[in-house]
Amino acid sequence: MSKKVYIETYGCQMNVNDSEVVLAILQEEGYTLTENMDEADLILANTCSIRDNAEQRIWGRIDQFRIQKKTRPDVIIGILGCMAERLKEKLLEKVDLVAGPDAYRALPKLLKAVTPERPQIDVLLSHEETYADIKPVRLDKNGVSAFVSIMRGCNNVCSYCVVPYTRGAERSRDPHTIVNEVTDLWSRGYKEVTLLGQNVDSYYWKDKNNSNGNTNFAQLLEMVAKISPELRVRFSTSHPKDISDEVIYTMAMYDNICKHIHLPVQSGSSIMLEKMRRKYNREWYLERVKKIRSVIPDCGITTDVIAGFSGETEQDHQDTLTLMEKVVFDSAFMFAYSERPGTLASKKYADDIPQDVKTARLNEIIELQGRMSLKSNQKEIGKLMKVLVEGPSKKNADELCGRASNNKMCVFPSLGEKAGDYCEVEVVSVTSATLICKRIESCLDGIVNR
Ligand code: 5AD
Numbered sequence: 001m002s003k004k005v006y007i008e009t010y011g012c013q014m015n016v017n018d019s020e021v022v023l024a025i026l027q028e029e030g031y032t033l034t035e036n037m038d039e040a041d042l043i044l045a046n047t048c049s050i051r052d053n054a055e056q057r058i059w060g061r062i063d064q065f066r067i068q069k070k071t072r073p074d075v076i077i078g079i080l081g082c083m084a085e086r087l088k089e090k091l092l093e094k095v096d097l098v099a100g101p102d103a104y105r106a107l108p109k110l111l112k113a114v115t116p117e118r119p120q121i122d123v124l125l126s127h128e129e130t131y132a133d134i135k136p137v138r139l140d141k142n143g144v145s146a147f148v149s150i151m152r153g154c155n156n157v158c159s160y161c162v163v164p165y166t167r168g169a170e171r172s173r174d175p176h177t178i179v180n181e182v183t184d185l186w187s188r189g190y191k192e193v194t195l196l197g198q199n200v201d202s203y204y205w206k207d208k209n210n211s212n213g214n215t216n217f218a219q220l221l222e223m224v225a226k227i228s229p230e231l232r233v234r235f236s237t238s239h240p241k242d243i244s245d246e247v248i249y250t251m252a253m254y255d256n257i258c259k260h261i262h263l264p265v266q267s268g269s270s271i272m273l274e275k276m277r278r279k280y281n282r283e284w285y286l287e288r289v290k291k292i293r294s295v296i297p298d299c300g301i302t303t304d305v306i307a308g309f310s311g312e313t314e315q316d317h318q319d320t321l322t323l324m325e326k327v328v329f330d331s332a333f334m335f336a337y338s339e340r341p342g343t344l345a346s347k348k349y350a351d352d353i354p355q356d357v358k359t360a361r362l363n364e365i366i367e368l369q370g371r372m373s374l375k376s377n378q379k380e381i382g383k384l385m386k387v388l389v390e391g392p393s394k395k396n397a398d399e400l401c402g403r404a405s406n407n408k409m410c411v412f413p414s415l416g417e418k419a420g421d422y423c424e425v426e427v428v429s430v431t432s433a434t435l436i437c438k439r440i441e442s443c444l445d446g447i448v449n450r
């Protein structure tokens, strides 16, 4: 009988893709995936360290996992990912196995060596590992949309951020392996890929034999977009200091490169941005937005915002609010600053904004973004959208949902299409989260090909 692995994934999309790589490695070892922890021989959590509350949640899960040991002492509990890398041996008091983001090839060896008395750990970071040759076992449910990692690690030492310490130095993956992976996904019926990296704009592949064979991100995007005009290409995350005009023009050139850029601003105050070591200021950010919109008028732009970073004054906070009002982001992920041990900020800057002030500012930011999302969605009323169907809408089984090119969620009456079909719809009304649409025509006959 084959051994069973149960895996929970926390944090970013990159972690989802890493779990898929881990499953591919474990499958080779004879493991099959189970969604039921009670029958698993191996329980894994692929973890996130980005904010303290992410880690606290995982500590809670570890206690839950350990309950399994009471009735099944042989079950192995393993922690993977960023928290494994950050806390290292500290986790061994509670679990049997600890493996950092660059150590997944060692999992079979570690699993063979694990005994209750001898927990195993590998948290070595690598300058080369990209898992380029591993074909991830897809975890998505509908077989439509897949994540493809194009690089790993991060070289931007943003002062608040733990990622360079948990994921190591930036390295890009051989573009040919990326194109092969996406071609394979396309041939298996996938309709959308999201190219993933901490900072995709600094993707750069140096061909060892031929300097004309070097590839930057714009060129990689083009290579992937050319696989099929019916394959949607997305990417995340863009860094405002690095997003190039070439990338923006490449997006404009290909219909199937989705018109959406996730462009984390973090703060609207140039003083905070300097202290965060973001290497751009407010004016630079606004100029990049202007450039994007001049080339791609309908481009969706989303962002991340941190409230209450060290020394943030009321004026700095107001600068964030005015920037958000100026840009009118389509949506945003918004966080209260959480000091992370080992980061530059934790060494140099006091976490000196009281929790109640952080919370109040965050709430103001969330409230404003709610209004901006609604405003941005209202502009879409009357427009036609080509939507890639994800499946039935959660609220009403007679309706379908899926995303438009600009990443906005659309719901509309079903004419019997299934996940992976394209539909053409017209926006009739909106909420701050959703575009409510009517049908233009059925796509079952394949008329809608744009
Ligand atoms: N505290 C709060 N938010 C953070 N982020 C990264 N580090 C921290 C931190 N220490 C946010 C940033 C980043 C997103 C992934 O998480 O906004 O873009």
Ligand code: SF4
Residues within 6 Å of the ligand: 010, 011, 012, 013, 014, 015, 047, 048, 049, 050, 081, 082, 162, 163, 166, 167
């Ligand atoms: Fe969390 Fe960042 Fe690690 Fe992703 S890279 S899992 S967001 S800490």
